[in-house]
Amino acid sequence: MRAASAPRINSMALLILPSTLLFALFFFLPIGLMAVMSALTGNPVVMPNVAITAKHYARMGHDGYYLEVIWTTIRIGLWTTLASLLVGYPLAHWMARIRSRTGHALLLMAVLAPMLTGIVVRTFAWMTLLSDKGVINQILISLGLITTPLQLMYNETGIIIGLVHIYVPFMVLTLTGVIGRIDERLEQAAENLGASPWRAFIEVTLPLSLPGILAGSLLVFALAISAYVTPILLGGFQIMTLPILIYQQISANFNVGFAAALGMVLLVISLSLVIAYNHVLGLVSGQRELQ
Amino acid sequence: MTSLAPGSQRPLAAPTDRTNAPALRSRTLPLRWGRKLYLAANIAILVFLLTPIAIVIVFALNPTPFIQFPPVGASLRWFEKFFASRDFMHALLFSLEVAAMTTVASTVLGASAALAIARGNLPGSRLIVATMLSPLMLPAILTGLALFQSYVLLDVGRPLWGLVAGHTLVTIPYVVRTTLAVLHNFDVRLEEAAQNLGASPTRTFFEVTLPLVKPGVLAGAIFAFIVSFDQFPVSLFLVAPGSETLPVALFNYLKFDLDGTIGAASVVSILLAFTVVLALDRTVGLRSYVKL
Numbered sequence: 152m153r154a155a156s157a158p159r160i161n162s163m164a165l166l167i168l169p170s171t172l173l174f175a176l177f178f179f180l181p182i183g184l185m186a187v188m189s190a191l192t193g194n195p196v197v198m199p200n201v202a203i204t205a206k207h208y209a210r211m212g213h214d215g216y217y218l219e220v221i222w223t224t225i226r227i228g229l230w231t232t233l234a235s236l237l238v239g240y241p242l243a244h245w246m247a248r249i250r251s252r253t254g255h256a257l258l259l260m261a262v263l264a265p266m267l268t269g270i271v272v273r274t275f276a277w278m279t280l281l282s283d284k285g286v287i288n289q290i291l292i293s294l295g296l297i298t299t300p301l302q303l304m305y306n307e308t309g310i311i312i313g314l315v316h317i318y319v320p321f322m323v324l325t326l327t328g329v330i331g332r333i334d335e336r337l338e339q340a341a342e343n344l345g346a347s348p349w350r351a352f353i354e355v356t357l358p359l360s361l362p363g364i365l366a367g368s369l370l371v372f373a374l375a376i377s378a379y380v381t382p383i384l385l386g387g388f389q390i391m392t393l394p395i396l397i398y399q400q401i402s403a404n405f406n407v408g409f410a411a412a413l414g415m416v417l418l419v420i421s422l423s424l425v426i427a428y429n430h431v432l433g434l435v436s437g438q439r440e441l442q
Numbered sequence: 443m444t445s446l447a448p449g450s451q452r453p454l455a456a457p458t459d460r461t462n463a464p465a466l467r468s469r470t471l472p473l474r475w476g477r478k479l480y481l482a483a484n485i486a487i488l489v490f491l492l493t494p495i496a497i498v499i500v501f502a503l504n505p506t507p508f509i510q511f512p513p514v515g516a517s518l519r520w521f522e523k524f525f526a527s528r529d530f531m532h533a534l535l536f537s538l539e540v541a542a543m544t545t546v547a548s549t550v551l552g553a554s555a556a557l558a559i560a561r562g563n564l565p566g567s568r569l570i571v572a573t574m575l576s577p578l579m580l581p582a583i584l585t586g587l588a589l590f591q592s593y594v595l596l597d598v599g600r601p602l603w604g605l606v607a608g609h610t611l612v613t614i615p616y617v618v619r620t621t622l623a624v625l626h627n628f629d630v631r632l633e634e635a636a637q638n639l640g641a642s643p644t645r646t647f648f649e650v651t652l653p654l655v656k657p658g659v660l661a662g663a664i665f666a667f668i669v670s671f672d673q674f675p676v677s678l679f680l681v682a683p684g685s686e687t688l689p690v691a692l693f694n695y696l697k698f699d700l701d702g703t704i705g706a707a708s709v710v711s712i713l714l715a716f717t718v719v720l721a722l723d724r725t726v727g728l729r730s731y732v733k734l
Contacts, residue, residue, distance in 0.1 A: 164562030166554035173551055177607045181588035188591055196595055241483045261488050267715040268495055269672035271689045272708040275696055276494030279501055279509050286511045348476055377581030379675055384696060394583045407591055414587045425579045
């Protein structure tokens with residue numbers, strides 16, 4: 152479509168230059184440096200005789216501990232994604248189908264309100280809810296349902312609950328867009344032909360919303376595996392994930408090269424997820440989605 | 443003609459017929475139950491989403507120094523402690539300062555980039571947009587790590603401009619997206635009409651284009667402010683010890699204490715974000731800017 156008209160570049164195009172400079176200097180150059188650092192024996196600025204090495208990557212492969220950390224990160228990401236999908240789908244469906252404008256605005260506010268509350272604040276909120284002497288345990292004990300507090304945080308369950316709360320809005324907003332584009336009359340047609348509403352949903356709406364499910368899941372997974380605050384606070388410094396390990400290598404071990412190598416692993420995983428996400432959304436709605 | 447129109451609507455108005463059909467009546471019961479289940483599930487989800495925010499407010503007002511539920515009263519002592527704390531006040535002001543600088547930088551850069559993408563006829567504009575939005579989807583902790591390593595390598599320390607540059611990177615996608623959204627819904631003929639009536643391209647830009655994209659730019663600026671104010675992973679790597687942003691200061695406090703001061707600080711930042719968003723909704727409307 153664009154090739155047919157192919158208009159000339161004009162002077163407005165020059166306005167791209169300042170942000171290009173920002174991205175070149177503060178995004179691509181640093182990430183490039185990180186890639187270089189991950190394959191060097193030391194800091195080339197202060198050490199005269201640095202050599203190229205694969206030792207940082209080899210360390211990850213040989214030591215079972217690091218593979219375990221990567222697997223924990225991925226496992227937490229997968230559970231978070233699945234839970235976000237189960238929690239997000241009904242709400243997204245409601246938001247896409249609700250008729251009243253006020254209702255839609257209120258639902259949107261409810262979804263956006265957590266997004267507008269910082270991650271540190273929300274993690275604090277979950278700590279007050281989930282800790283041994285937290286709200287949930289106090290209520291359950293005063294109701295006589297339990298005698299000893301349930302272990303709700305300082306484990307992976309706590310981390311997953313906190314992460315789902317933080318990332319479910321992304322799932323809802325992605326799904327709402329896709330469900331909203333499904334023609335409601337298709338469901339009505341199925342029901343008029345004798346399908347129950349449940350069957351109409353399973354056989355019509357659900358398959359048509361699969362691209363949204365895939366896109367939302369990729370997005371939530373990418374966000375969940377790169378979370379730092381929630382895993383460290385709700386995991387009580389006991390559970391090690393990739394971002395926690397990266398920061399520890401910088402702040403406690405001063406091992407910049409190994410941190411860079413771990414960063415590259417996270418980068419490769421996230422980059423593939425982002426490309427897949429854009430591809431999936433591109434399939435749903437052509438070129439418009441990126442804008 | 444007139445008799446055709448309502449006739450063609452009839453298949454869609456079937457629900458009224460359906461309740462009268464005896465063969466189908468058995469299905470109305472599970473339908474009603476299904477509907478109830480659907481609403482109950484959604485209300486449970488809303489409770490899940492909103493309870494943590496409500497709980498923060500409860501703890502900010504609860505006078506006991508530990509978590510107690512139900513609350514025993516209401517006091518402002520945690521707010522007093524928060525506003526009397528030099529560390530927190532320093533962090534709050536520093537966060538506002540960083541957010542203000544970030545907002546200016548990312549609004550100017552992001553809005554110009556969006557104009558260039560929409561009006562400059564650049565080749566590969568789809569790739570440019572994807573690049574401009576990429577900091578939003580790549581882990582911010584990597585942006586922080588990569589910048590930190592570069593600053594160490596270049597031996598520049600942890601300067602304020604370095605922090606603002608990091609924040610600008612993670613906020614620029616919001617400005618690009620909201621501005622592009624406006625530019626795409628915008629009738630190019632308005633610009634053409636101005637030029638046909640004799641306005642120079644410069645005058646057209648300042649008198650037609652700029653006023654029309656203002657809502658998108660403003661929305662992006664407000665998002666940039668909030669995102670920068672709440673930003674954590676980039677700041678974690680780039681703040682200098684002794685001059686932390688509010689989220690980093692709260693995080694450091696949370697590692698050792700779990701009292702109402704955090705609640706009070708949280709309420710202050712929530713109120714700030716909500717004021718900003720309400721202002722946004724009043725001025726430009728929210729709905730069209732939150733599509734993912």
